[in-house]
Amino acid sequence: MDHFALVDGVMHCEGVPLPAIAEAVGSPVYVYSSATFQRHARVFCEGLAAAGDVHLAYAIKANPNLAVLRLLANAGYGADVVSGGELARALAAGIPAADVVFSGVGKTREELVRALDCGLGQFNLELEEEGVVLAQLATERGVTAHATLRVNPDVDAGTHAKISTGKRENKFGVPIDQAPAIFARLASLPGLNLRGVAVHIGSQLGDLAPMEAAYRRVGALMAELRGAGHTIDRIDLGGGLGVPYRAGEVFPSPAEFGAMVARVTRDWGVTLMFEPGRVIAGNAGVLLTKVIWVKPGVTNPYVIVDAAMNDLARPALYDAWHDFAAVRPNGRRMTANIAGPVCESGDTFAMGRDIDEVVSGDLAVFRTAGAYGATMASTYNSRALVPEVLVDGDRFAVVADRINPETILAAERLPEWLKPEA
Numbered sequence: 001m002d003h004f005a006l007v008d009g010v011m012h013c014e015g016v017p018l019p020a021i022a023e024a025v026g027s028p029v030y031v032y033s034s035a036t037f038q039r040h041a042r043v044f045c046e047g048l049a050a051a052g053d054v055h056l057a058y059a060i061k062a063n064p065n066l067a068v069l070r071l072l073a074n075a076g077y078g079a080d081v082v083s084g085g086e087l088a089r090a091l092a093a094g095i096p097a098a099d100v101v102f103s104g105v106g107k108t109r110e111e112l113v114r115a116l117d118c119g120l121g122q123f124n125l126e127l128e129e130e131g132v133v134l135a136q137l138a139t140e141r142g143v144t145a146h147a148t149l150r151v152n153p154d155v156d157a158g159t160h161a162k163i164s165t166g167k168r169e170n171k172f173g174v175p176i177d178q179a180p181a182i183f184a185r186l187a188s189l190p191g192l193n194l195r196g197v198a199v200h201i202g203s204q205l206g207d208l209a210p211m212e213a214a215y216r217r218v219g220a221l222m223a224e225l226r227g228a229g230h231t232i233d234r235i236d237l238g239g240g241l242g243v244p245y246r247a248g249e250v251f252p253s254p255a256e257f258g259a260m261v262a263r264v265t266r267d268w269g270v271t272l273m274f275e276p277g278r279v280i281a282g283n284a285g286v287l288l289t290k291v292i293w294v295k296p297g298v299t300n301p302y303v304i305v306d307a308a309m310n311d312l313a314r315p316a317l318y319d320a321w322h323d324f325a326a327v328r329p330n331g332r333r334m335t336a337n338i339a340g341p342v343c344e345s346g347d348t349f350a351m352g353r354d355i356d357e358v359v360s361g362d363l364a365v366f367r368t369a370g371a372y373g374a375t376m377a378s379t380y381n382s383r384a385l386v387p388e389v390l391v392d393g394d395r396f397a398v399v400a401d402r403i404n405p406e407t408i409l410a411a412e413r414l415p416e417w418l419k420p421e422a
């Protein structure tokens with residue numbers, strides 16, 4: 001459920017007509033709904049009500065906009081970060097360092113030090129050597145690093161290969177069968193309080209069964225670790241719950257997810273951590289775009305819009321589907337290909353799609369663009385970096401500026417030897 005709907009024939013975000021945003025800010029532009037973020041944050045939290053002591057760390061990578069982080073901090077969420085840059089954002093948004101989890105397979109020593117210095121709540125270790133280095137850095141500073149060991153449960157999440165993370169051949173976590181030995185070695189190190197296990201098998205999961213399988217393996221590992229005398233008081237079950245991208249698609253609800261979690265973890269006696277990203281942000285945003293041309297094609301016309309793969313990379317990267325809808329639908333339909341202006345054929349959002357009829361100059365949206373949208377944007381083809389707008393009721397604000405090609409050009413330099421002779 002989201003807050004993008006037609007009011008008197010014009011698509012609104014909450015109380016704001018989208019044409020008003022296009023007029024004020026131009027296009028393309030991401031538009032986010034505060035009420036949708038808040039609702040998703042609440043529903044996810046309520047879904048886990050029966051699962052006992054739960055801590056929620058929003059996966060910043062899904063949508064790291066400062067205003068979004070602030071909204072979610074206000075809703076009681078901590079943060080899951082994967083870089084020094086994301087850590088800085090979490091802190092800038094006012095999320096206490098103690099509520100931040102640091103995930104990621106390639107944390108640098110500099111990033112580990114920065115995180116230790118700010119009093120980070122939890123490091124999710126991805127390999128034994130990382131734990132050794134972290135323990136040493138913590139000891140040097142006279143502090144204790146709280147950590148979990150991320151395991152790779154060798155479970156096929158049944159999602160797109162590029163966003164699967166829990167198969168043995170993926171780069172993430174330590175093999176679950178080696179976890180007891182690695183855990184024992186790391187748990188003995190001074191400076192490190194290794195207190196649990198983390199798992200995350202992939203993103204956009206539409207089936208709870210692989211998650212349940214992974215969680216059960218983690219439960220068995222936890223019992224084994226406890227049997228060996230280790231204290232386990234935290235289990236991080238990651239993120240990954242998927243969202244519908246096509247109208248009519250049905251995904252497991254947060255309540256169904258929560259019921260599964262409660263069932264599997266009933267006797268665990270730990271604090272459960274979660275790192276939801278897409279389920280919070282996905283349907284809270286659209287990419288607002290304008291039709292530049294409707295160009296005749298061989299089978300279907302091409303609707304050329306002013307948004308491109310540099311603004312919304314998911315279709316080009318994962319063949320992802322984003323529903324497309326006119327802002328002022330006239331009631332007629334057309335079959336068309338939808339593409340952006342970037343000079344490669346991969347810059348195509350849809351082929352042979354049944355869509356609202358549009359003509360040059362019309363506004364339209366790509367839906368479900370609140371997660372992994374703006375954050376994955378680039379300036380390819382020397383296009384501007386796409387701006388972001390946050391709506392709250394009947395007001396809106398630009399929460400990320402459009403960064404124009406001139407600004408990007410201004411950060412580039414000619415070396416001395418290429419400068420024109422004076």
Ligand code: LLP
Binds near residue numbers: 080202
């Ligand atoms: N925790 C960890 C350790 C992760 O790697 C991720 C996502 C999450 C949590 C959040 O997962 P979510 O709840 O959002 O599924 N760019 C891709 C998605 C990449 C996800 C990477 N990791 C896309 O556009 O589909």
